[in-house]
Amino acid sequence: MATTATRTAKPSAPPQTELERRMLRQMLLIRRFEEKAAEAYALGKIGGFCHLYIGQEAVGVGSLAALRADDYVISSYREHGQALARGVPANAVMAELYGKATGCSSGKGGSMHLFDAGRRFLGGHGIVGGHIPLAAGIGFAIRYKKGDQVCICYFGEAAVNIGAFHEALNMASVYKLPVIFCCENNRYGMGTAFERVAAVTDVVEHACSYDMAAEVVDGMDALAVYAATERAADRARNGGHPTLLEVRTYRYMGHSMSDPLHGVYRTKEEVEEQRKRDPISQLALKLKQEGALDDAALEALDAEVRAETDEATRFAEQSPDPDPAELTTHVLAD
Amino acid sequence: MATLTYRDALNQALREEMQRDPNVFLMGEEVGVYQGAYKVSRGLLEEFGPQRIVDTPIAELGFAGIGVGAAMAGLRPVIEFMTWNFAVLALDQIVNSAAKILYESGGQVPIPIVFRGPNGAALQLAAQHSQAWESWLSHIPGLKVVAPATPADAKGLLKSAIRDNNPVIVLEGEMLYNIKGEVPEGEHIVPIGRAEVKRPGSVTVALKAAEQLAGQGASAEVLDLRSLRPLDEAAILDSVARTNRAVVVEEGWPHCGIGAQVVDVIQRDAFDQLDAPVLRVTQADVPMPYNKQLERLAKPSPERVVAAARRVLYLD
Numbered sequence: 001m002a003t004t005a006t007r008t009a010k011p012s013a014p015p016q017t018e019l020e021r022r023m024l025r026q027m028l029l030i031r032r033f034e035e036k037a038a039e040a041y042a043l044g045k046i047g048g049f050c051h052l053y054i055g056q057e058a059v060g061v062g063s064l065a066a067l068r069a070d071d072y073v074i075s076s077y078r079e080h081g082q083a084l085a086r087g088v089p090a091n092a093v094m095a096e097l098y099g100k101a102t103g104c105s106s107g108k109g110g111s112m113h114l115f116d117a118g119r120r121f122l123g124g125h126g127i128v129g130g131h132i133p134l135a136a137g138i139g140f141a142i143r144y145k146k147g148d149q150v151c152i153c154y155f156g157e158a159a160v161n162i163g164a165f166h167e168a169l170n171m172a173s174v175y176k177l178p179v180i181f182c183c184e185n186n187r188y189g190m191g192t193a194f195e196r197v198a199a200v201t202d203v204v205e206h207a208c209s210y211d212m213a214a215e216v217v218d219g220m221d222a223l224a225v226y227a228a229t230e231r232a233a234d235r236a237r238n239g240g241h242p243t244l245l246e247v248r249t250y251r252y253m254g255h256s257m258s259d260p261l262h263g264v265y266r267t268k269e270e271v272e273e274q275r276k277r278d279p280i281s282q283l284a285l286k287l288k289q290e291g292a293l294d295d296a297a298l299e300a301l302d303a304e305v306r307a308e309t310d311e312a313t314r315f316a317e318q319s320p321d322p323d324p325a326e327l328t329t330h331v332l333a334d
Numbered sequence: 335m336a337t338l339t340y341r342d343a344l345n346q347a348l349r350e351e352m353q354r355d356p357n358v359f360l361m362g363e364e365v366g367v368y369q370g371a372y373k374v375s376r377g378l379l380e381e382f383g384p385q386r387i388v389d390t391p392i393a394e395l396g397f398a399g400i401g402v403g404a405a406m407a408g409l410r411p412v413i414e415f416m417t418w419n420f421a422v423l424a425l426d427q428i429v430n431s432a433a434k435i436l437y438e439s440g441g442q443v444p445i446p447i448v449f450r451g452p453n454g455a456a457l458q459l460a461a462q463h464s465q466a467w468e469s470w471l472s473h474i475p476g477l478k479v480v481a482p483a484t485p486a487d488a489k490g491l492l493k494s495a496i497r498d499n500n501p502v503i504v505l506e507g508e509m510l511y512n513i514k515g516e517v518p519e520g521e522h523i524v525p526i527g528r529a530e531v532k533r534p535g536s537v538t539v540a541l542k543a544a545e546q547l548a549g550q551g552a553s554a555e556v557l558d559l560r561s562l563r564p565l566d567e568a569a570i571l572d573s574v575a576r577t578n579r580a581v582v583v584e585e586g587w588p589h590c591g592i593g594a595q596v597v598d599v600i601q602r603d604a605f606d607q608l609d610a611p612v613l614r615v616t617q618a619d620v621p622m623p624y625n626k627q628l629e630r631l632a633k634p635s636p637e638r639v640v641a642a643a644r645r646v647l648y649l650d
Binding site for chain 2: 072074103104105106107108109113115116117122123124125126127130131132133134135136137138139140141142144145163164167168170171174175329330331332333334
C-alpha cells in the first residue's frame with residue numbers, strides 16, 4: 001500500500017523503454033491489421049473506399065501516446081491506425097470495415113467514418129479538409145468550458161489546399177484554441193505530387209500566415225512524433241495556443257484499395273527507397289540496440305498482434321449485419 | 335401580450351435561451367460589437383460577453399464548422415449567417431457534417447445546432463442576394479427546417495430550435511424583420527413540425543390574397559406550414575378536406591420547390607377529395623433581376639395568388 005501511494009504521489013512519464021515497447025506493439029498491430037483489411041477487401045468482404053495507413057503508423061501512434069484519455073481526436077478517412085492507437089478495439093474497427101452491427105459505428109459509417117465517442121474519437125470524415133473546422137470547434141468547446149484538454153486533428157497535405165484549412169487555422173489562432181493540427185505529409189494527394197499543385201511546398205510555412213507555432217517532424221520516427229506532440233499539447237494546455245505540425249511520412253500503399261501502389265505518379269524504386277526508413281523496423285532496431293528486445297521477443301510480439309487481428313477478422317465475419325430496422329434510426333436524435 | 339417586431343421576437347428568444355442554458359452561444363459575422371447586421375443580436379454582447387457572443391471573420395465555411403465541432407463536444411451553438419445567400423459557402427458543413435454525423439456514428443454523436451439568418455428576396459438586391467433556399471435545405475435528411483412568418487412564431491420556433499438535439503435551419507424572412515405582432519412573454523414554444531391556419535391581418539402575400547378573395551366572395555383558408563421539414567402532412571390534408579382545392583405559394587423557384595413536395599402529399603393522400611388541379615405560385619424561374627419592375631414581376635404576389643385561386647374555383 002505504501003509503495004503504491006508513493007508511486008501515485010509522484011506521477012512521471014512512462015519509462016522510456018516501456019513507452020517504446022508500447023508504441024512498437026501498436027505500430028505492429030496497425031500494420032498487421034491493415035494487411036488483413038487489404039486481404040478482406042480483395043476478397044470483397046470490405047466494400048466502398050478503404051484507405052490504408054501502412055507506412056504512416058508512427059504518426060498516429062507517436063502522437064496519441066503523448067496525449068491523455070480525455071483529449072479529443074478527429075481525423076480524415078485514413079483513420080484506421082489512429083482509431084487503433086486510441087484504443088478502439090480491433091474487433092470493433094474490423095467489424096465496422098465489414099459493415100457489421102458490432103462495428104464501432106454500428107455498421108453505418110464504414111472505413112471512412114469510425115467513431116468511438118467514449119474514447120473521444122470523433123470520426124472519421126470523408127470530405128478532404130472538411131473536418132479541420134470541426135477540430136477548431138471542439139477546441140472552442142474546450143476553451144468555453146475552461147477545460148485543459150486538447151484536440152488533435154489529422155489530415156493529409158492535400159487538405160492544405162482547401163479553404164477550410166485556412167479558415168480553421170485563422171480562427172484557431174484568433175480565438176486561441178487548444179488544437180494540434182497534425183498534417184501527415186505523405187507527399188501525394190491520391191496520384192498528384194504535392195509540389196505539382198502547391199505554391200508553398202513546406203506545409204509548415206502556412207503557420208506564419210496565422211501567427212501559429214509550428215514544427216516539422218520526422219514522421220517515420222515515433223519518438224520524434226511523440227516529443228513534438230508533447231510540446232504542442234503543453235502549448236495548448238498552457239494558454240490554449242494551437243500548433244501546426246508538419247509530419248513528413250510516406251504511404252506505401254495506393255491512395256485507397258482501388259488505386260495502384262505506384263505507376264504514373266511515383267516509381268517502384270521510390271517506394272522501395274522509402275521503405276528503408278520503415279518506422280517499425282527503426283524502432284525495433286533501437287530497442288534491440290538498447291538491449292530491450294531480441295529477435296525472439298519481436299517474433300513473439302508479432303505473433304501476438306497477428307492473433308489479435310485474426311480474432312478481429314473472425315469476429316467481423318461472424319458478426320450480424322445491422323437489423324433492417326436500423327436503416328431509419330439515428331437520422332434524427334430524440 | 336406585448337407587441338414586438340419580428341427581429342425583437344428573435345432577440346427575445348435568443349436572450350431567454352442563453353439565460354436558460356449556459357451552453358448556448360451565438361456566433362457569426364457582426365453579431366457582437368456591431369449588434370447584428372439586422373440587429374437581431376442587439377444588446378446581447380453587453381449581457382453575455384464576448385465568450386458567448388462571438389464575432390467571426392467573413393468565413394462562413396469555417397465558423398459553421400466551428401459550430402458543428404462545438405456541438406460535437408457538448409455545446410449548443412446558434413450560428414448566424416448574415417444572409418442564407420452567403421451560407422451556400424458553408425453547405426459542406428451543414429450537409430456533410432451537421433446532417434450526417436449522428437447517422438454515420440451509429441447514433442453516438444448528436445449535433446444540437448441552429449443555423450439561422452435572413453432568407454429570400456428583399457428589395458432590389460439583385461440575383462446573388464435575393465434567393466430563397468428552403469427547398470435545397472429541406473432536401474437533406476438529418477436536418478430540420480423552419481420558416482416563421484410572424485413575430486410569435488419567430489420567437490416560439492427559434493426557442494424550439496435551440497432546445498432541439500438536431501441541426502435546425504431557421505429561415506427568417508428578410509422582409510419580415512420590421513413587422514409587428516403580439517408575442518407571448520416568457521415560455522412561448524412553437525413545436526417544430528406543426529402548421530397553423532393563419533387569421534387575416536398580417537402582411538404576407540397569401541393573407542393579402544385571401545383578403546382580396548374575400549372581397550370577391552370567395553373564402554380562402556391560409557395554412558402557414560411554418561415547418562418545412564418535417565412537414566405537417568396531416569394539417570395539409572385536413573385543409574384540403576375542408577376546401578377540396580389548393581394553391582401552394584412559396585418564395586423560391588418552381589423547379590423541385592417546396593410546393594412540389596406539398597402537391598405530392600395532396601395527390602397521394604387526398605386525390606379523391608380534389609375538385610381541381612393543385613396550382614403553384616412561385617418566384618419566376620429566373621435569377622432575380624435588379625430592375626424594380628422586373629423584380630416585382632419575378633416575385634409571387636397577392637394578385638398571382640388570387641388569379642390561381644380563381645382558377646381552382648373555376649371562376650375564370
